[in-house]
Amino acid sequence: MKAIQYSQYGTPDVLEVVTLDDPVAGPNEVRVRLRAAGVSPIDAKLRSGALQAHFSLTFPKIPGRDGVGVIDQIGEGVAGFSSGDEVCVAADPMRSGTYAEAIVCAPSRVVKKPSNLSTSQAAALLQPGISAWISMCRTARLSKGMSVLIHGGAGAVGSQMIQLARHRGLNVTTTCRAANIDYVLGLGAHRAVAYDRDDFSVLRHFDVVFDLIGGETHARSYQVLKAGGQLVYLTATPFENQAGQYGVTVTRAMIPDDSEALHAVAQLATEGALTPSVMTTLPLADAADAHRQFEAGQITRGRIVLNIEDGS
Numbered sequence: 647m648k649a650i651q652y653s654q655y656g657t658p659d660v661l662e663v664v665t666l667d668d669p670v671a672g673p674n675e676v677r678v679r680l681r682a683a684g685v686s687p688i689d690a691k692l693r694s695g696a697l698q699a700h701f702s703l704t705f706p707k708i709p710g711r712d713g714v715g716v717i718d719q720i721g722e723g724v725a726g727f728s729s730g731d732e733v734c735v736a737a738d739p740m741r742s743g744t745y746a747e748a749i750v751c752a753p754s755r756v757v758k759k760p761s762n763l764s765t766s767q768a769a770a771l772l773q774p775g776i777s778a779w780i781s782m783c784r785t786a787r788l789s790k791g792m793s794v795l796i797h798g799g800a801g802a803v804g805s806q807m808i809q810l811a812r813h814r815g816l817n818v819t820t821t822c823r824a825a826n827i828d829y830v831l832g833l834g835a836h837r838a839v840a841y842d843r844d845d846f847s848v849l850r851h852f853d854v855v856f857d858l859i860g861g862e863t864h865a866r867s868y869q870v871l872k873a874g875g876q877l878v879y880l881t882a883t884p885f886e887n888q889a890g891q892y893g894v895t896v897t898r899a900m901i902p903d904d905s906e907a908l909h910a911v912a913q914l915a916t917e918g919a920l921t922p923s924v925m926t927t928l929p930l931a932d933a934a935d936a937h938r939q940f941e942a943g944q945i946t947r948g949r950i951v952l953n954i955e956d957g958s
């Protein structure tokens with residue numbers, strides 16, 4: 647099979663196109679013949695070595711958290727899936743990823759592909775979807791009618807958070823660049839603040855802030871919460887915890903790949919409540935370019951998706 651892999655941490659130049667033997671499904675594993683892979687921030691952060699303190703990789707490493715394809719081999723002991731099933735994959739970051747023509751993984755890491763999604767959309771569903779779902783349905787204590795501020799609403803996670811928040815009956819404000827205001831309003835946000843033009847920190851009385859940005863954005867988010875409010879963050883950047891000063895709680899959303907989250911996200915997509923955003927598609931061989939675009943801050947309005955099945 648064709649795949650992208652790297653044998654050392656470094657710039658996107660370490661990503662190489664290689665030809666490997668097809669992996670074989672062992673007991674309690676399925677093999678998925680992949681059609682497309684989503685390019686997530688964690689793929690680039692793992693490749694650069696920025697997450698070495700959290701994940702110790704075995705080289706060579708095939709990157710890729712998100713993928714979509716068709717099951718073509720079922721290992722002994724697997725129930726609930728058949729050869730020919732179209733599935734979305736959430737790959738283990740420590741093992742071989744989805745930038746390849748095939749992947750072998752545990753059945754708990756696959757869910758049936760929502761039939762209403764295109765191949766590219768399905769490749770962009772799970773990693774941002776479970777991040778949004780776990781943050782909003784497990785970490786934050788939300789109830790209908792609450793007012794939430796979602797930073798980074800034009801990103802892959804933020805766009806799914808906006809849709810999920812509307813689905814849960816919340817009042818949604820989001821931040822994005824000025825050029826994306828109409829886009830995030832179209833996703834369902836009630837109000838959008840342009841981070842490159844206006845100051846969100848003059849707003850007040852939010853029940854919950856979801857921070858996907860960190861840094862200055864995090865520091866200025868305490869004052870917009872009401873007393874007793876919640877700041878939920880998904881970033882790894884260090885920050886000064888001002889919770890005591892403002893009488894709020896600060897909680898990191900921990901995002902495990904559990905089967906309940908994968909199924910909840912796939913179900914919401916099937917119902918039409920969640921539609922993942924795709925910025926553009928590239929051939930698998932252009933994975934290094936995709937990572938360069940991410941690192942240059944050019945990713946907006948969803949994921950880059952790598953096309954695998956066209957043989958490029």
Ligand SMILES: NC(=O)c1ccc[n+]([C@@H]2O[C@H](COP(=O)([O-])OP(=O)(O)OC[C@H]3O[C@@H](n4cnc5c(N)ncnc54)[C@H](OP(=O)(O)O)[C@@H]3O)[C@@H](O)[C@H]2O)c1
Pocket residue numbers: 686687688773774777797798799800801802803804821822823826841858859863880881899900901945946947948949
């Ligand atoms: N396990 C975890 O903890 C976990 C899970 C998922 C995500 N994350 C993290 O969450 C972050 C977002 O992930 P993602 O996949 O959604 O990334 P993404 O698709 O690359 O989106 C990033 C978005 O950030 C927005 N942005 C940049 N600067 C901003 C600012 N000052 N204010 C508001 N928005 C700003 C950009 O908006 P514009 O396009 O409008 O400029 C861009 O769309 C990443 O840092 C990721 O690593 C962590």
